Amino acid sequence: MPFFVIPFPYIDPVLVHVGPFAIRWYALAYIVGIVAGWIYSRHLIRTERLWGGPAPLKMIDFDDFVLWVTLGIILGGRIGYVLFYNLPHFTAHPLEIFQLWNGGMSFHGGFTGCVVAVVLFARARGIPTLTLGDLTCAAAPIGILLGRIANFINGELWGRPTDVPWAMIFPNGGPLPRHPSQIYEAGLEGLAMFIFLAVMIRFGALKKPGLIIGSFACFYAVARTICEFFREPDAQLGFLWGGATMGQLLSIPLFLAGLCFIVYAVKHPLRPKTT
Incomplete structure (x- = not known):
């Protein structure tokens, strides 16, 4: 055990109770x-200069899309967890499939x-699918x-045992000091990626x-693959093929798909509207 261990800053996962209902930090994060x-x-x-003219969709289109993407995040995220992590x-x-609060x-x-x-919303509205996808991905790192951060507050998805000076003992993670891997992921998958994409957008x-x-x-x-080396694998899965984790294996097709989108985008730039 390292000489210095940072105490876990316990924060109640429930932000506030409103009658019989509890508002949790995790829900608030979403x-x-x-x-x-x-x-x-x-x-x-x-911001028209980012598009070289008017954007290919209107703000009211994106306003209406918010409900669609919210349902996509919740349903897709839950179904993915059920299928990939604990089928x-x-x-x-x-019945526990519907207990999202757990x-x-x-x-x-x-x-x-x-x-x-x-895809469904863009087709329904007749707007460019890739443009709508770009906007969604540009904003996603915020979430x-x-x-x-909410994972950290909940004391879940902790890291692997370590002796680094900033190691923490998580309430439900046993007696060993561990990497605060949730913070690593927040910084790399969230903040760093947002800045990276924002710079790309700034340059067209x-x-x-x-x-x-x-x-x-x-x-x-890439970020998830790196962070998985510090994060404790899900107990029900452990290490999989070749010592990889589920998060790393699922990142392989994601990376390959990303490369395909980049190649397509470079070869098919947006044509400014003419009047």
């Missing part, structure tokens, strides 16, 4: 992330749910950042539909 992402996306839409348990206890969401499932929402990435989608997918896949 709500604030979606609202902040919506505000940021509206800013991008009305035997949920097969035996199917936790259990998969990023890769949530991302897939977002893709479905983007990831807040979600990982939105003029190449699909470039932000591809860059988001590749960046997240």
Whole structure:
């Protein structure tokens, strides 16, 4: 055990009780992330210089899309967790699938749910699918950042045992000091990726539909793979093929898909509207 261990800063996972209902930090992270992402996306839409002219969609389109993407995140994230991380348990206890307040969401499932929402909404409204996807991915790191912070507050998804000076003993993680891997993920998958994509947008990435989608997918896949080396694998899964974790294995197809989007975007830039 290291000589110095940082005490875990216990914060009640429940922010406030309203009668029989409890508002949790985890739920608040989703709500604030979606609202902040919506505000940021509206800013991008009305900034014409980022598109080389008017954006290919209107702000009212994105306003209506928020409900679709919210459902995509929740349904996709939950279904992904059930299928990828704990299928035997949920097969035996199917009613627990609907108990979202007990936790259990998969990023890769949530991302897939977002893709479905983007495709269906874009087709219904007759707006460019890749452009809508770019806006969604540009705002997504905000939600990831807040979600990982909420994981830390909940004392879940802790890291592997370590002797680094900033190691922590998590309430439900046993007696060993561990990496605060939730903070690593918040910084790399959330803050660093948001800055990276924002810089790309500043230099014209939105003029190449699909470039932000591809860059988001590749960046997240690499960041998640790195962070998984510090994060304790899910107890019900452990290490899988070749000592990899489920998060790392799921990141492989995500990375490859991202590369395809980048190649397509580079070859098919947005053509400015003419009047």
